[in-house]
Amino acid sequence: MKLTMTVLQFLEDTGNLSRFTARYFAIGFRKPFETRELFRQCYNIGYKSFTLVSLTSLIIGLVLTMQLRPSLVKYGVESRLPIMVGIAIIREIGPVVAALIFAGKIASSIGAELGSMKVTEQIDAMEVSGTNPFKYLVATRVLACTIMLPILIVMADAIALVGAFIGINIQGVTSLRLFFSEIFNSLELTDILPSYIKTYFFGFVIGIVGAYKGYNAVKGTRGVGNAANSAVVLASVLIFIIDLLAVQITEILGLN
Amino acid sequence: MDTDDKNNLKLGTFVLLGLILLVVSLFYVGNRNSLFSSGIQLKARFSNINGLQQGSNVLYSGVNAGTVKSIKLLNSRTIEVTLLMKKEIVSKIPVNSKIAIGTDGLMGNKLLNITPARINAGMVKDGDYLLVEKTVSIDEILTTLSRSNENIYIVSESLKNLTSRLEQSETLNLLEKKELSENLQASLSNIRTTTENAKKFTLTLKEIANDIHSGKGAAGLLLTNKAFSDDLQTTLSNLKETTASINEASVQINLLSTGLNSSLQEGKGPIPALLKDSLLTKKINLSLDNIEKSTHNFNQNMEAIKQSFLFRGYFKKQDKKNKEKNN
Amino acid sequence: MENSLTGSINLTEGRKAVIIIENLSKQFGNHKVLVNLNLTVFEEENVVILGKSGCGKSVLIKCIIGLIKPQRGHIFVTGTDITSIKYDKMDQMRTKIGFLFQSNAIYDSMTVRENLEFPLRRNRVNISQDQINKLVCEALENVGLLHTIDMMPSELSGGMLKRIALARIIILKPKIILYDEPTSGLDPVTAAEIENLILELKKKYHTTSIIISHDMNCVKKTADRVILLLDGSCYAAGTYADFQNSNDINIKQFFQ
Numbered sequence: 001m002k003l004t005m006t007v008l009q010f011l012e013d014t015g016n017l018s019r020f021t022a023r024y025f026a027i028g029f030r031k032p033f034e035t036r037e038l039f040r041q042c043y044n045i046g047y048k049s050f051t052l053v054s055l056t057s058l059i060i061g062l063v064l065t066m067q068l069r070p071s072l073v074k075y076g077v078e079s080r081l082p083i084m085v086g087i088a089i090i091r092e093i094g095p096v097v098a099a100l101i102f103a104g105k106i107a108s109s110i111g112a113e114l115g116s117m118k119v120t121e122q123i124d125a126m127e128v129s130g131t132n133p134f135k136y137l138v139a140t141r142v143l144a145c146t147i148m149l150p151i152l153i154v155m156a157d158a159i160a161l162v163g164a165f166i167g168i169n170i171q172g173v174t175s176l177r178l179f180f181s182e183i184f185n186s187l188e189l190t191d192i193l194p195s196y197i198k199t200y201f202f203g204f205v206i207g208i209v210g211a212y213k214g215y216n217a218v219k220g221t222r223g224v225g226n227a228a229n230s231a232v233v234l235a236s237v238l239i240f241i242i243d244l245l246a247v248q249i250t251e252i253l254g255l256n
Numbered sequence: 257m258d259t260d261d262k263n264n265l266k267l268g269t270f271v272l273l274g275l276i277l278l279v280v281s282l283f284y285v286g287n288r289n290s291l292f293s294s295g296i297q298l299k300a301r302f303s304n305i306n307g308l309q310q311g312s313n314v315l316y317s318g319v320n321a322g323t324v325k326s327i328k329l330l331n332s333r334t335i336e337v338t339l340l341m342k343k344e345i346v347s348k349i350p351v352n353s354k355i356a357i358g359t360d361g362l363m364g365n366k367l368l369n370i371t372p373a374r375i376n377a378g379m380v381k382d383g384d385y386l387l388v389e390k391t392v393s394i395d396e397i398l399t400t401l402s403r404s405n406e407n408i409y410i411v412s413e414s415l416k417n418l419t420s421r422l423e424q425s426e427t428l429n430l431l432e433k434k435e436l437s438e439n440l441q442a443s444l445s446n447i448r449t450t451t452e453n454a455k456k457f458t459l460t461l462k463e464i465a466n467d468i469h470s471g472k473g474a475a476g477l478l479l480t481n482k483a484f485s486d487d488l489q490t491t492l493s494n495l496k497e498t499t500a501s502i503n504e505a506s507v508q509i510n511l512l513s514t515g516l517n518s519s520l521q522e523g524k525g526p527i528p529a530l531l532k533d534s535l536l537t538k539k540i541n542l543s544l545d546n547i548e549k550s551t552h553n554f555n556q557n558m559e560a561i562k563q564s565f566l567f568r569g570y571f572k573k574q575d576k577k578n579k580e581k582n583n
Numbered sequence: 584m585e586n587s588l589t590g591s592i593n594l595t596e597g598r599k600a601v602i603i604i605e606n607l608s609k610q611f612g613n614h615k616v617l618v619n620l621n622l623t624v625f626e627e628e629n630v631v632i633l634g635k636s637g638c639g640k641s642v643l644i645k646c647i648i649g650l651i652k653p654q655r656g657h658i659f660v661t662g663t664d665i666t667s668i669k670y671d672k673m674d675q676m677r678t679k680i681g682f683l684f685q686s687n688a689i690y691d692s693m694t695v696r697e698n699l700e701f702p703l704r705r706n707r708v709n710i711s712q713d714q715i716n717k718l719v720c721e722a723l724e725n726v727g728l729l730h731t732i733d734m735m736p737s738e739l740s741g742g743m744l745k746r747i748a749l750a751r752i753i754i755l756k757p758k759i760i761l762y763d764e765p766t767s768g769l770d771p772v773t774a775a776e777i778e779n780l781i782l783e784l785k786k787k788y789h790t791t792s793i794i795i796s797h798d799m800n801c802v803k804k805t806a807d808r809v810i811l812l813l814d815g816s817c818y819a820a821g822t823y824a825d826f827q828n829s830n831d832i833n834i835k836q837f838f839q
Contacts, residue, residue, distance in 0.1 A: 036260075043263040047270050113692070124650050125688030128681075129702035129751070130674045151274030158277055187285050188311065196278070 028139035046148025057156035061163025085164040086183030094157040099202040103235040107210035111231030114214025115224040142207035149203030190255040198246040209235040296346045300386045313367045321345040354389040598625040607656035618815035634812035640795045644761040681752030681760040689736040722754040742773035762794040
């Protein structure tokens, strides 16, 4: 009985989330645009996450390089280290790590913010004062996430590569120029474009899940906390699912 | 709102920076794939492209010069590859330049190498065909390598058989036995003494002959008889021949024994000894036979001479002299 | 079913009906909240809706403002049926209606000034910054809180927030104001201040009000007419005096 309830609950949740997403596409791009609020959210969501994302990316680039080195040395292909690290970062590690950190910071904050606004009737108040809260609160945040995360990830990739450069220079010597030309010579457009395109989906999912959870927060002290928490969890899981789908789609399209 | 404007400034800088980074990297990578630049097309026809792909690099004397734009199978034997080349490099590629499929590193990606023609007959133009140079691919190298490996295996196998047979062979054992060389040495010293004897005898014979020539003594008188002197002459020539052949034999034996000695002492491999083997033993046997025969004949001759009354006196004198000396 | 306690009030004579509610029904799941409710509110009238918690008072006024869609019935606000109105038109209607939330619903991420500016910017497209400043100051003066203009909501007390919320409503000069328990959770002195404010606003802006309350002091002070809501429909209507003198058990409960 309990299991069927959980399953039904899950299906209902999925349906509601899909409906919420559909509503975003139906209403979100209708005039008038909330340009001012969008810029504010881009600043809050994108710019303010830069430090966090760049720090984690720097570390992951450094660590990845140091972890890969011993096995490459073992097989005598140490000189391929920049290429391996570069491809790993650009194709997978950079986007996913940055997206997860971003989800942790942003999905929770959107969930908590909208959740508390919902609970204290601020969303209703907004609606009453002639503002479509869905457009004003949800659409701007989701769009800000969708726009900003890819830019953040491009930056994060670059910073992760700098981290990798530092990692290589700890135990060996290579010039920055050689390092980057090695990486870029090994990269194909089919490495960069699919992983760049999928970051838009990451950003969208983080925004929409955070907004959905917050927008549907239930009253009570635990409502807001639950909204923030479940937003992060669901967004993180969905990031991995999208990642899986992305790799399969690129495979099917023959872009791998 | 002041703060909003300030934030928007920061945001704008941030977004612009990110976009520039993206565009630059896309351009950088895309440029290599010649997506954004309009280049000049060259063509080449191959019978096998060894896994060359669209977007593979084209190098001109090692300089990155373009990429493979398309690969088309014209018929069962011909594959036409279209290259998209950088303008500035195409203008420096001479006509009749050769193109070949190569590999980036030992196991890396396939690429095309263009090597310039020696004779300068103008530069290539858009749509020109390049001459294809057949090269050895890694695959071919590997097949050849495996064939030579097989051969080496066969050779080493037979070598192994040979050595094991050699170890069991009796000739080698024979050669390695000390008795043989000792025997040989013994026979050599025998020969030496015989030759010395023969020398002495010839000297004496000379003296006698001189005496006879001058007609001294009874013998000289006797020797005026022509028949007898003829007889003697044949005997002497016989004797000469014998000594010569003995000499020859002894020289050969000497050579052989020293060779044998050195090879035994220095422990030279069995193969040179073996190669000498059959011939050598034959020769040795023959020589020994000859020596035996000669010495036998010589002894017979000597005995005959001793018995002959003409020389009896001389020999007796000699014996006496020897006895006196020994005493 | 409606008890006629309206002997002392002339309902129709020379007065314009601002809100007409016809056969309004709303149920959540199997729980019937409103059942065939009929109500007419006239110009410049303060109607107090009395009722037990959970009897559908809040649902009723949220239906009027369009936050909740009723299942059946019609609500005419200044002649327009808001139950069959498009979203864009509803926004226009809402500028004529003010709604004071029980929880104030002050945007806690904005300053007091921004809270007041918000509805102005959203609804008056071609308004200059000077005009905005003037209107904000005027509204704050009306509630006596001009000194809090650059404070954050978290720095203010509950009574102050209530007054700020009121200021945010009157800044648009609505024809109708809906008060959702305006004095609940306030000390008697502050509650009295709010009651006075309600009366002042009525005088100053000639507004029509529906006030939800079960604070009898508030009812006594502000009500031109009192409606008792029971089991989802109007049980009784009359002046405060009528109610005070009534022998009905359901009415008497409120005077104990």
